[in-house]
Amino acid sequence: MAWDFETDPNFQRELDWIDSFVREEVEPLDAVLGSPWDIDAPNFETLVRPLQAQVQQRRLWACHLGPELGGQGYGQVKLALMNEILGRSAFAPIVFGCQAPDSGNSEILAHYGTPEQKRRWLEPLLANRIVSCFAMTEPQGGADPSVLTTRAVRDGDGWRISGHKWFASNARYAAFFIVMAVTDEMVSVYEGTSMFIVPAGTPGLRILRNSGCGDEPEATHAYLEFDDVRVGADSLLGTPGEAFAVAQVRLGGGRVHHAMRTIGQAQKALDALCERALSRNTQGSRLADKQMVQEKIADSWIELEQFRLLVMRTAWRIDRYRDYRQVRKDIAAVKAAMPKVLHDIAARALHLHGSIGVSSEMPFAAMVNRSFQMGLADGPTEVHKITVAKQVLRGYLACEDTFPAYHRPTVEARARAKFAGRLA
Ligand SMILES: Cc1cc2nc3c(=O)[nH]c(=O)nc-3n(C[C@H](O)[C@H](O)[C@H](O)COP(=O)(O)OP(=O)(O)OC[C@H]3O[C@@H](n4cnc5c(N)ncnc54)[C@H](O)[C@@H]3O)c2cc1C
Secondary structure, X not given: OOOOOOOOHHHHHHHHHHHHHHHHHHHHHHHHOOOOOOOOOHHHHHHHHHHHHHHHHOOOOOOOOOHHHOOOOOOHHHHHHHHHHHOOOOOHHHHOOOOOOHHHHHHHHHHHOOHHHHHHHHHHHHOOOOOEEEEOOEOOEOOOHHHOOOEEEEEOOEEEEEEEEEEEEOHHHOOEEEEEEEOOOOOOOOOOEEEEEEEOOOOXXXXXXXXXXXXXXXXXXXXXXXXXXXXXXXXXXXOOXXXXXXXXXXXXXXXXXXXXXXXXXXXXXXXXXXXXXXHOEEOOEEHHHOHHXXXXXXXXXXXXXXXXXXXXXXXXXXXXXXXXXXHHHHHHHHHHHHHHHHHHHHHHHHHHOHHHHHOOOOOHHHHHHHHHHHOOOOOOHHHHHHHHHHHHHOOOOOOOOOOOOOOHHHHHHHHHHHOOOOOO
């Protein structure tokens, strides 16, 4: 019997340290600093770097990476337990060296980069001396890659890239961009798209503007223009036409890690919901004593626990099978469930706090907005539900008969045939 919900005591000690370190040292950064990716900000050196050093000393830096890349090679179950704590704070991933999109970009570089690409980009990225940007989505559409129009054409031994990219996160801080561009129009976009590394500052690459989500103080999602951008042959990442296969390397793990951190966000909203319910009195009793409030608390706890179990089992299956194709359904399910869980719990917390709940003095409006972001980034919920449904349907066959196999008269007839001669 191998069902087990216990954490190894040695690892629990690490989790306890991470929990108090994040609450006491990292979460306060969220209240006073700007974007975690703005690594050149003056306060970053004085406030964030010392915390990163502590994490490195404790051997908890970039735990998603193998030891050959300076990580701990943690499996996904350990990462899940760790990430649900990191999810409490916007700065925690950068303090622990596992922030998106750099984590995914480093995985791509580690898998497909040439020795020179690794030396130039991967090494400083892993040390958080630089940050990066992943540019795939275009203004005319993100959920459907077949509408990609950014092109790269050969130019001597290099390439020229032209097109526009949209919602490229952290472009303004990035030292380099990983860009998807069509290189062969004679085949499907899935076979004719390639990946390039474009250094920031390359002539022709411009940020047209930056958008923010909701009322974020800093707009960090870029509308990019590639105006005949010339890059060398050494900028190609992987082989021509391989971009979608390469992208899967970053997306599979990335989606699960977002889900793990969403548990931390939703737990934070639930903590606030419970504190408020116990603290606020109206019409002669605490909010916590009203049954409709109790229902909100119960629903939130149940939804979060269900989601957490789904995430943990998905993590366990990734470790078990070591093959993302075998856990496609699970990962897509987690991705589809995550925005709703965060949305519903954060919205209940917002509502229960009344006027202060909707105000900019509380984090709930941003959390609700973030739930919508999670339903879009790395693909809209609908697309992932389609994946789940297709995978589920693979386990079924159509019924050849006019009436369904579970039609009562048919079931009874089968049972009577089975027990023929034995039924009293
Ligand atoms: C916070 C955030 C960060 C992001 N960062 C990056 C980044 O760094 N790099 C990058 O390249 N992109 C990034 N994106 C873009 C993201 O990948 C796209 O938003 C996503 O792929 C959806 O594309 P779209 O926004 O063009 O929406 P559309 O493709 O226009 O889809 C809009 C809506 O149409 C519906 N829809 C779409 N397809 C279907 C379908 N098959 N069936 C039913 N309904 C459907 C859904 O309701 C969907 O929400 C980011 C997005 C967000 C919100």
